[in-house]
Amino acid sequence: MQPFKPFNHSTIQFLLQDSYHTIAAPSTGDFRDRGSKFLAYAFPANTEEEWQACAEKVKKEHPKARHHCYAYRLGLDGNSFRANDDGEPSGTAGRPILGQIDSFGLTNIIIVVVRYFGGTLLGTSGLINAYKTSSQTALENADIIEKIIEDNIRIKFDYAQMGEVMNAVKKMNLNIVKQHFEETAYIDVSIRKNETENQLLRLKALLAKVSLEEAEGLEELEGVEILVLG
DSSP: OOOOOOOOOOHHHHHOOSSEEESSSSSEEEEEETTTEEEEEEOOSHHHHHHHHHHHHHHEEEEEOEEEEEEESSSSSEEEEEEEOOSSTTTSSHHHHHHHHHHBBBBBBEEEEEEEEEOOOHHHHHHHHHHHHHHHHHHHHSSSSEOEEEEEEEEEEOGGGGHHHHHHHHTEEEEEEEEEEESSSSEEEEEGGGHHHHHHHHHHHHHOOOOOOHTTTTBBBBBBEEEEOO
């Protein structure tokens, strides 16, 4: 593992935005130099378990490859990362792979590059270029998407308040993700994270039939409880 974490614009933006960019599905890329083949495999991965499974999958598919180098970056802040050279000279494989992940401004992704040795040593610059270019090609071939970070909100209510709650949710065009109507009644809605505070204030104002300014001072609503589930 290389102690490498560039302070580029993408890393900083993780802390400021409620969205991030990743790849929608696995993609591949390749590069050849003086007989050596470099095959890059990019996967979306949200957890430690997922990136490990992806790395193991590639290793099993290429048991005769000389090296299985990889890099990943995980998390909304991008703070979970690793760059692995798998026997290549230090800094010539994992770092260039991670550099491409950061260059594209991505997180929740792993790239594994396998090398089939062609009999000729490529030198430090040759290796860096090979791992960088194969990773770059895999990302250029990928479908890069923006994912929105949302808060899940639970609105619990007495059945007497059901009509008002549903009318407010409809008026605000909130996305309902779950409805529960048994002994207790509640609905779960999703709200874009940076809009949560304002949307909850508006919801309180609609349910209490007061202005936004008056809603700011409300601590309780009659027959309604609003919970931020995260």
